Amino acid sequence: MELILIIGLITSALVVGGVVYSLQNKDADKNKGKDASQKEDAPTEDTSSSVEEPVVPLSQETSPQEPVKEEKTLEIEVKEVAEVAPVSPTPLAIDSHQLVREAKNRAKEILLEARDKALQVTNEAVEKAAQTRAEVAESEKTLAVTEAKIEAQREELKEKSETINATKEAIEKKKEELDQVLLKQKEKLQEVSSLTREEAREILLSRFDKDLQEEKAKRIRQLEEDIKKTAEQKSQEILLDALSHGxxxxxxxxxxxxxxxxxxxxxxxxxxxxxxxxxxxxxxxxxxxxxxxxxxxxxxxxxxxxxxxxxxxxxxxxxxxxxxxxxxxxxxxAETQKEIDHIIYKEGNKLCHMLGVYDLPKEIVSILGKFKYRFSYGQNLVKHTLEVANIGMVLARELNADVDVVKMGCLLHDIGKVLSPDGKGSHVDHGIEYLQGKGISEEVMACIKEHHGDKYSSIESALVGLADHISGARPGARSEDYESFSKRMRDLEEAALSFDGVEKAYAISAGREVRVFVEPKIVDDASTALLAREIARKIELEQTYPGVVNVTVIRETRIMETAR
Missing domain, CATH: 3.30.1370.10 (K Homology domain, type 1)
Structure with missing residues (x-):
C-alpha cells in the first residue's frame, strides 16, 4: 500500500514537469525571433548547469529491487525534462525555471520520503520475518512435544492392546474350561436322570459330606497349629501360677x-x-x-x-x-499316748479346714492328722499335701475341671503312707483298701488310684497326678541320705538287668529314669516295647520311689566293614 502511494507521488511530479515543459514550448514559439537576435548578442546560459543537482544513486540503499528501478527511471525522466530547450532570461523563463526547480526539489523530497518509507517497510518486513521465524521455531518445538506425547500414547495404547489381547486369550481359555465343566455336568445330569430321587439324594449328600470333611480337616489343622503356638506359653503361665500358690x-x-x-x-x-x-x-x-x-x-x-x-x-x-x-x-x-491321739485328731481337723473340707469321717481325719509326724524323703506330708492341693486346685480352675474332686483327691492321695509304717507294699493300694466303704466318691478313688500311673480316666485324675509330681520333683522338696539313694539306684539297675537280653542298665536323673541297652541279636525291635513295659511293671511292684520312673529301652545295631 505504501509502495503504491510512493508511485502516485512520483506520477504527480511527472505531470507537473510535463505542464512546465508545455509552457516553455509556448513561450519559445512567441519569442522565436527575439531569441535569435539575442543569441547573437549574448551567449545562452547553460541551464543544465544551474538546474542539475547532485542525485544520490539509489543503488546504495538497501531496499528491494523493484523500488530502486522505479526511482532510477524517475531520475532519468527528470533529467530529460531539465535538459529540454534552454530557458530564456525573460521573466516568464525565470518563472518556468523556478517551477522546474521547485518540481525537482519536490520530486527529490518525494524520493527521499519514498526511500524512507521503503526502508521502514523493509525493516518492518525484516522484524516480521524474524518474528515469524521465532513463531515457526516455537511451533516446531510444540510440534515435537506433541509428537512425543503422541508416540507415548501410541506405546501405551500398544501395551493396553497387548494386555487386552492377553485377557481375551485368558477369557477364551476359561470359557473353554467352563464349556468342559458344563459338558461334564450335562453328562452327570444325563446319568442322574436315570436315577431315582433317593439315589440322587444319596449322591448329593455324599459329595456334600466329602466337601465338609475336607473343610473340617483344614480347620482342624489350622486349629492345631494355633493351639501349638499358644499351648506351651499358656501351660507355662498356668504352671508358674500354680507353683506360686503351692x-x-x-x-x-x-x-x-x-x-x-x-x-x-x-x-x-x-x-x-x-x-x-x-x-x-x-x-x-x-x-x-x-x-x-x-x-x-x-x-x-x-x-x-x-x-x-x-x-x-x-x-x-x-x-x-x-x-x-x-x-x-x-x-x-499311756498318758502320752492319749495326748498324742488328741493332737493327731486336732492336726487332721486343722488340715481339712485349711482346704475347706468339713464332712470327712472322724477316723479319716485322725489318719490325716498323722501326716504331721510322717515324712517322705524329708518332705513332711502335711506340707506336701497342702502344696499338692493348692497346685491341683489352681490347675483345675484354669482347665474348668471339677475343683472339689481334685481337692479331695489331693488331700487323700498319700493316706496309704501312714497306714503302712514299715513301708511294705504300695501306699496306693493301702490307701484304696482303707477308703473302701468310707463314703468316698468313685471320682476321688480314681484320682487316688491313678496318681502314680501313666493312664488317667479323667482330667481330675490327671491333675492330681500332675500336682503330686510337681510337688515331689521340685528341687529341694525332698532329701534322702546317700546310702538310701545309692541303694535305690542299684535296685533300679538290678531290676532291669534281671531280664534276658539286657546288656547294660543305668539309673539316671536321680532315679527318675532307667536307660536299658539290649543285645540286638537277642531282642528285636518288636520286643523292645514289651520289654520296657515289663521292666516298668517290675519296678512299680518291687521298688519304693518318689514320683515316677521312666524306662527307656535302646536297641542299637552297628555294622562295620574295613576297606583295604
Whole structure:
C-alpha cells in the first residue's frame, strides 16, 4: 500500500514537469525571433548547469529491487525534462525555471520520503520475518512435544492392546474350561436322570459330606497349629501360677530325736536293775534308746514318727518326774499316748479346714492328722499335701475341671503312707483298701488310684497326678541320705538287668529314669516295647520311689566293614 502511494507521488511530479515543459514550448514559439537576435548578442546560459543537482544513486540503499528501478527511471525522466530547450532570461523563463526547480526539489523530497518509507517497510518486513521465524521455531518445538506425547500414547495404547489381547486369550481359555465343566455336568445330569430321587439324594449328600470333611480337616489343622503356638506359653503361665500358690516351707525330719539328760547319773536309773526300766520303756513305746552315742543326751530312734514322738515326750516327763520304774513308765506312756491321739485328731481337723473340707469321717481325719509326724524323703506330708492341693486346685480352675474332686483327691492321695509304717507294699493300694466303704466318691478313688500311673480316666485324675509330681520333683522338696539313694539306684539297675537280653542298665536323673541297652541279636525291635513295659511293671511292684520312673529301652545295631 505504501509502495503504491510512493508511485502516485512520483506520477504527480511527472505531470507537473510535463505542464512546465508545455509552457516553455509556448513561450519559445512567441519569442522565436527575439531569441535569435539575442543569441547573437549574448551567449545562452547553460541551464543544465544551474538546474542539475547532485542525485544520490539509489543503488546504495538497501531496499528491494523493484523500488530502486522505479526511482532510477524517475531520475532519468527528470533529467530529460531539465535538459529540454534552454530557458530564456525573460521573466516568464525565470518563472518556468523556478517551477522546474521547485518540481525537482519536490520530486527529490518525494524520493527521499519514498526511500524512507521503503526502508521502514523493509525493516518492518525484516522484524516480521524474524518474528515469524521465532513463531515457526516455537511451533516446531510444540510440534515435537506433541509428537512425543503422541508416540507415548501410541506405546501405551500398544501395551493396553497387548494386555487386552492377553485377557481375551485368558477369557477364551476359561470359557473353554467352563464349556468342559458344563459338558461334564450335562453328562452327570444325563446319568442322574436315570436315577431315582433317593439315589440322587444319596449322591448329593455324599459329595456334600466329602466337601465338609475336607473343610473340617483344614480347620482342624489350622486349629492345631494355633493351639501349638499358644499351648506351651499358656501351660507355662498356668504352671508358674500354680507353683506360686503351692509354695510352702519344709523342715527336714530325721528318724532320730535327742533328749538331754539333766544329770549323767540319770542314765543308770533309766537303764535300771538288769535293764528292766529301759526294756519296759522300749517295749511300751516301740522305740530304741541309745545311751552312749551322744554324751549328755539320749537318742530316741524309731522309723515310725508317731511312736518316736510318744517315746520322746514320755522320756522327758519321766526324767522330770524322777520316779523311774516300770509301773510309772507304763502310766506315763499311756498318758502320752492319749495326748498324742488328741493332737493327731486336732492336726487332721486343722488340715481339712485349711482346704475347706468339713464332712470327712472322724477316723479319716485322725489318719490325716498323722501326716504331721510322717515324712517322705524329708518332705513332711502335711506340707506336701497342702502344696499338692493348692497346685491341683489352681490347675483345675484354669482347665474348668471339677475343683472339689481334685481337692479331695489331693488331700487323700498319700493316706496309704501312714497306714503302712514299715513301708511294705504300695501306699496306693493301702490307701484304696482303707477308703473302701468310707463314703468316698468313685471320682476321688480314681484320682487316688491313678496318681502314680501313666493312664488317667479323667482330667481330675490327671491333675492330681500332675500336682503330686510337681510337688515331689521340685528341687529341694525332698532329701534322702546317700546310702538310701545309692541303694535305690542299684535296685533300679538290678531290676532291669534281671531280664534276658539286657546288656547294660543305668539309673539316671536321680532315679527318675532307667536307660536299658539290649543285645540286638537277642531282642528285636518288636520286643523292645514289651520289654520296657515289663521292666516298668517290675519296678512299680518291687521298688519304693518318689514320683515316677521312666524306662527307656535302646536297641542299637552297628555294622562295620574295613576297606583295604
Amino acid at each position: 509354695t510352702t516351707d519344709y523342715v527336714v525330719e530325721h528318724t532320730t530325736t535327742k533328749v538331754k539328760l539333766p544329770d549323767p547319773e540319770m542314765k543308770g536309773r533309766i537303764i535300771g536293775k538288769e535293764g528292766r526300766n529301759i526294756m519296759s520303756f522300749e517295749k511300751l513305746t516301740g522305740v530304741e534308746l541309745d545311751m552312749d552315742s551322744s554324751p549328755g543326751n539320749i537318742i530316741v530312734s524309731c522309723f515310725d514318727p508317731v511312736r518316736r514322738e510318744i517315746g520322746k515326750i514320755a522320756l522327758e516327763r519321766l526324767l522330770s518326774d524322777g520316779r523311774i520304774q516300770p509301773v510309772r513308765i507304763e502310766d506315763l506312756v
